Amino acid sequence: MFTEPFRIKTIEPIVFLTRRQRLKVLAEAGYNIFKVPGDKIAFDFLTDSGTGALSKYQLAASGMGDEAYSESESWLRFKKAIQKLSGKKEIIPVHQARGAEKLLAEVLVSSPGDFILSNTLYDTTRGNFESAGANCLDFLVQGELSSWKKFKGNLDLKKAEKFLRQNNSSVKAIVLTLTNNTNGGQPVSYENVFAASKLAASRNIPLILDACRISENGFFIKKLEKGFERFSVQEIIKKLCGLADVVYMSAKKDGLSDAGGFLSTNNKSIAANLRRLANFYEGYPTSGGMSGKTMESAIRGFEETAHEDYLDYRVSQVAYLHSGLAKIGFSLVNPPGGHAVYIDAAKTLAHVKKNNFPAQTLIVAFYAEAGMRCSEMAGSLTRGMNEPLELVRLAIPRRVYTKSHIESVLEAGLRIWKQRKNLRGFTIVQAPKHLRQFSAVLKPLTPSLFYN
Ligand SMILES: Cc1ncc(COP(=O)(O)O)c(C=O)c1O
Known part of the structure; x- marks a missing residue:
């Protein structure tokens, strides 16, 4: 367990959309998380770079x-x-x-x-x-x-x-x-x-x-x-x-x-x-x-x-998210790293074929369920079909999110896990040759994202 070693003095409000609103946002963004407007994101785990809270x-x-x-x-x-x-x-x-x-x-x-x-x-x-x-x-x-x-x-x-x-x-x-x-x-x-x-x-x-x-x-x-x-x-x-x-x-x-x-x-x-x-x-x-x-x-x-109480909190927060996802059943890169949790999407969504982008499928599911944005670290959309890995990275900004935010993400993780077999993946509608993860337009294989 860990306790945040700081009090919060300045806040940035989060707007929580409904699930239906988030599904509409996803469709408008071509199911590409990079195109989702910032004000429609509740938990931004895209990167830990330049996103920390200042003291x-x-x-x-x-x-x-x-x-x-x-x-x-x-x-x-x-x-x-x-x-x-x-x-x-x-x-x-x-x-x-x-x-x-x-x-x-x-x-x-x-x-x-x-x-x-x-x-x-x-x-x-x-x-x-x-x-x-x-x-x-x-x-x-x-x-x-x-x-x-x-x-x-x-x-x-x-x-x-x-x-x-x-x-x-x-x-x-x-x-x-x-x-x-x-x-x-x-x-x-x-x-x-x-x-x-x-x-x-x-x-x-x-x-x-x-x-x-x-x-x-x-x-x-x-x-x-x-x-x-x-x-x-x-x-x-x-x-x-x-x-x-x-x-x-x-x-x-x-x-x-x-x-x-x-x-x-x-x-x-x-x-x-x-x-x-x-x-x-x-x-x-x-x-x-x-x-x-x-x-x-x-x-x-x-x-x-370099303060050790801060570092203890930092790695414990990452480990908390890691152990929560592991308990639910997600296949992860072990042990937890210093700044992020990495989900092995190839194993977690073993039924989704590589050319239907398992990592992207999980990323979209996390936005649909939690308003959470994360990214593909190494995977088929970013690096093509020869890339052996299919990893989703949840990078945690420093000193920004609380334990209850992490718990909301874990609750969404549980909902995704229960419905994972219904996730079918995506095809590409349109994409450039290079850096396609940033601008590709995707389409779900089935009419609804969670096919049930
Ligand atoms: C390991 C590593 N090296 C280099 C960079 C590049 O840093 P910058 O974003 O400051 O250019 C990054 C950015 O994420 C990184 O993670």
């Missing part, structure tokens, strides 16, 4: 925002805070993490035969490296989606080492994503990061941390990894950053901010190259496109997400 300290700090174009007071405070957090001297601010990825890709990738190795690259990371010409390979430790093994976000070191032995000169970096968003929000162990840093150093390539959720990852290390219980999460974060050559982070996740991010490194030559490009793509190199207000708010955000 009174963050709000007050925003008032200190210095909007000077260069060397603003806010930048000087931001730089100092990130140097402390990451233990690195060179800080390059960015408007959000994909900006950092674009800069890294341009700096590191020089020819089309280059490789980037990873535990699992997030979509934007992969997109940026691939569009710079690199081949990206994910070497994730083996593990069934449903197994309860610890640290299922780890890099498969043996595979990475073997690949490096055979293709050393063409591998440009190892990137570790903490936590592993695409694979269930699973954490990466300190031991794994340590071994990856040794491997990268032995091959003279940089180890890069995509540290978007490093506070959540640090908390899992404290709770699950032997020897780390005596360290604070802040200390663990610093130790993790100390193993990497470059750390980059979106301030929209564990920075509790609506925008922003940074790259940090002690490598002066990498920093100089990143800074030169940042000028073109991100903004002046002492803001990276962030306002002074955003930098001030993010400084406090990074501090607040």
